[in-house]
Amino acid sequence: TQLLEQSPQFLSIQEGENLTVYCNSSSVFSSLQWYRQEPGEGPVLLVTVVTGGEVKKLKRLTFQFGDARKDSSLHITAAQPGDTGLYLCAGAKETSGSRLTFGEGTQLTVNP
Amino acid sequence: DVKVTQSSRYLVKRTGEKVFLECVQDMDHENMFWYRQDPGLGLRLIYFSYDVKMKEKGDIPEGYSVSREKKERFSLILESASTNQTSMYLCASRQGGASYEQYFGPGTRLTVT
Numbered sequence: 001t002q003l004l005e006q007s008p009q010f011l012s013i014q015e016g017e018n019l020t021v022y023c024n025s026s027s028v029f030s031s032l033q034w035y036r037q038e039p040g041e042g043p044v045l046l047v048t049v050v051t052g053g054e055v056k057k058l059k060r061l062t063f064q065f066g067d068a069r070k071d072s073s074l075h076i077t078a079a080q081p082g083d084t085g086l087y088l089c090a091g092a093k094e095t096s097g098s099r100l101t102f103g104e105g106t107q108l109t110v111n112p
Numbered sequence: 113d114v115k116v117t118q119s120s121r122y123l124v125k126r127t128g129e130k131v132f133l134e135c136v137q138d139m140d141h142e143n144m145f146w147y148r149q150d151p152g153l154g155l156r157l158i159y160f161s162y163d164v165k166m167k168e169k170g171d172i173p174e175g176y177s178v179s180r181e182k183k184e185r186f187s188l189i190l191e192s193a194s195t196n197q198t199s200m201y202l203c204a205s206r207q208g209g210a211s212y213e214q215y216f217g218p219g220t221r222l223t224v225t
Binding site: 004031040041042044045088090097099100102103105 | 217218
């Protein structure tokens with residue numbers, strides 16, 4: 001059973017378009033992280049959101065944590081080819097100690 | 113910068129072989145993790161360690177074992193490799209405390225034939 005579900009699984013868009021990736025769960029998380037993974041490399045942390053309703057911006061990327069801390073979204077404005085990669089959400093629970101639960105990932109391709 | 117290194121980027125082994133995957137981190141992190149990554153399944157936790165000589169099973173420990181004799185090194189062992197263990201293996205480390213951020217190595221792509 002996948003505790004964190006990401007959608008869409010694949011996304012192919014043209015440069016300059018906007019997009020949103022969703023991460024949903026029926027469980028409550030104490031924090032949620034977004035990672036980006038490029039081919040041949042390990043995931044790299046983009047952001048951590050902790051408070052329900054929190055919004056964080058990282059240049060053209062906007063991250064939101066749901067009010068109930070069960071879901072999150074990643075919005076990219078004016079996507080560029082350099083945004084291409086696998087985007088992973090990961091949730092932490094206080095009862096799980098050091099462990100993170102990862103979503104399946106969203107493979108984003110931005111075509112020039 | 114935190115650096116997590118893995119001993120091999122690519123590895124090809126035969127069914128039944130014993131396989132060692134090594135991971136080293138240079139930031140004195142307490143926690144270390146081994147995941148496997150398969151298309152459509154995301155990252156699945158195999159084992160993790162929160163201290164030297166301490167280990168805990170993750171979600172899919174069957175067919176694997178681990179060793180952590182030194183704080184900076186965490187090894188994953190496939191006692192008898194099977195074709196269904198063909199996968200990308202990722203090692204990660206994390207500082208203890210409130211931050212859940214994990215730092216990942218580049219991964220080892222293992223093929224078992």
